[in-house]
Amino acid sequence: MTIADTIVELTRKKRLHFALLDPDKQKPSIAGHIAQTVSDAGSSAIMVGGSTLLSQKQVDETVQAIKKNSDLPVILFPSGAKFLSKYADAVFFMSLLNSNNLDYVIREHVKGAPFVKYSGLEPISMGYVIVEPGMTAGRVGEAELIKRDDPQTAVGYALAAEYLGMKFFYIEAGSGAPTPVPNEMIQAVKKNTSIPVIVGGGIRDSKTAKEKVHAGADIIITGTAIEKDKHFKTTLTDIVNAIEGV
Numbered sequence: 001m002t003i004a005d006t007i008v009e010l011t012r013k014k015r016l017h018f019a020l021l022d023p024d025k026q027k028p029s030i031a032g033h034i035a036q037t038v039s040d041a042g043s044s045a046i047m048v049g050g051s052t053l054l055s056q057k058q059v060d061e062t063v064q065a066i067k068k069n070s071d072l073p074v075i076l077f078p079s080g081a082k083f084l085s086k087y088a089d090a091v092f093f094m095s096l097l098n099s100n101n102l103d104y105v106i107r108e109h110v111k112g113a114p115f116v117k118y119s120g121l122e123p124i125s126m127g128y129v130i131v132e133p134g135m136t137a138g139r140v141g142e143a144e145l146i147k148r149d150d151p152q153t154a155v156g157y158a159l160a161a162e163y164l165g166m167k168f169f170y171i172e173a174g175s176g177a178p179t180p181v182p183n184e185m186i187q188a189v190k191k192n193t194s195i196p197v198i199v200g201g202g203i204r205d206s207k208t209a210k211e212k213v214h215a216g217a218d219i220i221i222t223g224t225a226i227e228k229d230k231h232f233k234t235t236l237t238d239i240v241n242a243i244e245g246v
């Protein structure tokens, strides 16, 4: 079974947590160590990516260190064609649907597609949108941010992603966002779409993660909770346990 199908299947049984590691934020050896902890905490996958990467080497070394230390699938979350790594298992082949820059909607994909084909990476089609405040991802991605009080626009994007044949819909407020995607927005998206809904940005504790899952998130992504929290193993374990049973 493909990684995408395995994830879809898992979301039918429980709510999942994915950890996001940005190669720009720590050395590969530390990323390897974190990966082990993420795996022990019960996460289902490790995503690798970031908006401020400088080289493919950085991504390669981080992915290799993660693979050495954990059996979890490693899924790239690339900001551009330059940041793909053949050492990962899969890549979120994602279009930033609310970007004003065609590079992030389709052009980078055209550049990166041959690499995906010949490296054997599994492409996982995903519609991606950024909600206010958007943070660095919103700025770098030149996103026309979805307003926090506009769930209907988010629903439109989710349906468009589904109708375009995308397998997942990722809605996020930006890494480190002071407030995550509003519950009402997640509820509206979930109610209107049938593809798994991934939510991230500004989720740093189990209470918030549970709230987002109650609203309808199938998968929760956390990044900063790993980078900034000294007790991140406990935090991650709490998040995984809190959302699993919802």
Ligand code: 1GP
Pocket (backbone or CB within 6 Å): 020, 137, 172, 173, 174, 175, 176, 177, 199, 200, 201, 202, 203, 221, 222, 223, 224, 225
């Ligand atoms: C970024 O949503 C992720 O795409 C992670 O956000 O760093 O706030 O957890 P945080």
